[in-house]
Amino acid sequence: MEHGWFLAFDLSILDKQLKDILDQCLSEIILTPLSPEEYAGLCIFIDNLFVIYNDPLLMFRHVITQSMVTALIYQLAAIYLSMERFNLIRHFARSIEITKAFKQALRHNLKTRRPSEFADKMNMTTSYLNDTVRAVTGFPVTYYIQQEMMRETQRLLYYSSLSVKEIGNTIGFEDEKYFNRLFRKVIGISPGAFRKRATYELQK
Numbered sequence: 001m002e003h004g005w006f007l008a009f010d011l012s013i014l015d016k017q018l019k020d021i022l023d024q025c026l027s028e029i030i031l032t033p034l035s036p037e038e039y040a041g042l043c044i045f046i047d048n049l050f051v052i053y054n055d056p057l058l059m060f061r062h063v064i065t066q067s068m069v070t071a072l073i074y075q076l077a078a079i080y081l082s083m084e085r086f087n088l089i090r091h092f093a094r095s096i097e098i099t100k101a102f103k104q105a106l107r108h109n110l111k112t113r114r115p116s117e118f119a120d121k122m123n124m125t126t127s128y129l130n131d132t133v134r135a136v137t138g139f140p141v142t143y144y145i146q147q148e149m150m151r152e153t154q155r156l157l158y159y160s161s162l163s164v165k166e167i168g169n170t171i172g173f174e175d176e177k178y179f180n181r182l183f184r185k186v187i188g189i190s191p192g193a194f195r196k197r198a199t200y201e202l203q204k
Contacts, residue, residue: 005046010155013066014073021077032083045072098122099136102129106148111172113149115141150186157191158198164191 014022034042049068055061105118112118118141119126130141137144149171156167168179183191 005050007046007069007072009069010158014070018070018073018077021081022073032079034079038079042072042075045075095132095136098124098129098132102133102141103144106144110148110152113145113172115145146182146186150183153183153191154187154194157195164195167191 045068049065049072052058052061052068053065058064101122102118105121106112109118109121115130116126119129122129126141133144134140153167153171156162156170157164160167162170164180165176168174168176171179173179173182180191183194187194189197
């Protein structure tokens with residue numbers, strides 16, 4: 001039987017250098033083949049992380065878990081960036097520069113929701129920005145805008161006491177029903193169900 005892992009974590013636990021590295025990643029998804037040695041090493045590491053995370057009696061469990069997650073992400077980032085560089089050889093340097101600039105602008109302008117607003121700030125047409133980002137990463141500008149909004153929504157659902165409606169307003173959605181539908185479409189469950197699950201995990 002095949003099995004795999006899903007790892008979700010708050011970016012605040014990562015150090016600045018690793019955050020900067022992740023910010024430079026252009027594609028959201030890259031299928032990366034692993035050598036037998038890489039696969040075996042990651043399996044052992046993740047299995048140990050899982051054991052520590054689930055041991056409530058272990059002293060310094062949270063600190064150890066945080067350190068191990070950071071170490072794991074560094075390992076994955078190294079593999080990811082190596083494959084990304086290989087995949088980006090076919091793209092012009094200007095296209096890569098534009099895509100990086102867009103993703104950095106997105107991180108710092110969460111309430112900017114229209115591709116045209118980013119295009120205006122970058123002094124180019126919306127279609128050119130969208131075509132460039134899609135060519136480099138495989139996804140359009142709107143995909144990244146939605147993903148960034150949903151990441152911030154998850155963070156607020158997890159750590160704040162704001163209501164779902166208040167979170168929607170904070171992110172920039174006045175229509176609560178549309179906000180709920182978009183969250184369910186992107187994340188797979190409703191905001192309320194996500195918060196309920198997050199509350200349970202915090203109480204473990």
